[in-house]
Amino acid sequence: MLFQLVLSAAFLSSLWLVWRRRQQQAVSGAVASGWTLGVIVGLVVTWYPDTASVIANIVGVGRGADLIVYVGLVLLFVLVFQLHVSHVRLERQLTKLVREEALRGLENESRFAK
C-alpha cells in the first residue's frame, strides 16, 4: 500500500509539472498528452497490477512484471538515444563557436595575403 501511494504521488507530481510547463509553453501539447496517457497507464497498473498481466497476455509476453520491465527498457533506450542526439547538436553548436573564433584569426595572419 505504501509503495502504491509513493508511486501515485510521483506520477501525479510529474503530471502536475508537465501541465504547468505546458501552460508556460515549455512543452508541446503532444508531449503533455503523451505524458498524461503514460501516467494514467502507470496509475492503473500501480493500483490494479493484474491489468499488466492482461496486457502482457494480449501481447504475448507472459507476466505483467516482465511487460513492465520490457516497456521500461524501451523507454530508457529512447531516452538515452535522445540524449545522444541532443549531445551531438550541442557539440555542433560548440564547433561553430570555436570555428568563428578561429576564422577571426585569419585576418591577423600576415601570410594570408600571399
Place this chain on the structure above:
Amino acid sequence: MKVVAVMPAYKEKDRIYAAICDIRPHVDQLIVVDDGSADGTVEEARRGNAVVLSHAINRGQGAALKTGTIAAQRSGADIILHIDADGQHDANAIPRLLEPLQRGEADVVFGSRFLGVSAEGMPFVRRVVLVLGRVFSRVILGIPRHMTDPQSGLRAMTVESSRRVDFQQDRMAHCSEILRLVTRSDLRWMEVPVRVSYTSDTLAKGNQTSDAFKIVWQLFLGMFQ
C-alpha cells in the same frame, strides 16, 4: 589557378614541418588548422610559413577540415586540397589530383590507396577494415561500387564544389559524409592512385581499427540532426 592546401593538425609537432615542406612546392598557399594541440604544432606550422588557424579546443578532424575549407574559400582559392598533417600522403601524388581539376575534367578528385599503387606498411587488419568499410559504404550509404577507397583523406576539389559539399561531421565520419554528398550530387568526381606510407608513429596516432564502429555510430546519429 590558385591552389590552397588545407591541413587539419592535432599534436603533430614532430611531423608537420616535414609534411609542409613536402607539400609546399605543389600549392600556392597552405592553411594549417591546429585543432587544440598544446605541443608546439602551431609553432612548427608557422616555421613552415603556413597560414595557421587555431581551434581553442579540440573539435575533431572533420571540424578542423571545414574551418580550413572556409578559410581557403575566403582566401580566393580556385582549388582546395585536403591533406593529412602526419606526412602519410605522398606529396608527389598532388599533381595527379590537381590535373583533372585544372583541365576541367572533374569537380572533385579523391586519392585512392587501392588503384594499383600499394600502400607502404599498411597492416593486414587495416586493409580488412577498409574492405569492410567499402562494403558498408556501398550497402548502407549508397556509395557507387566503383569507388575504391571511401576513407581516403587526400582529396581535391574546385572551390565551387567545396561550397556545395557542406559536410557537418566533426570527427572521423566526415570522409564518408563528403563522399556521400559528392556522389549523390551532379558533381563530376574521379579517383586517382596515391601512395600512403604508414609508420609505427602514424599508426599509433592515427585511426584505430575500432574507430570503424565510432564512424558508423556518428553517421547514424548524424541522420537525426
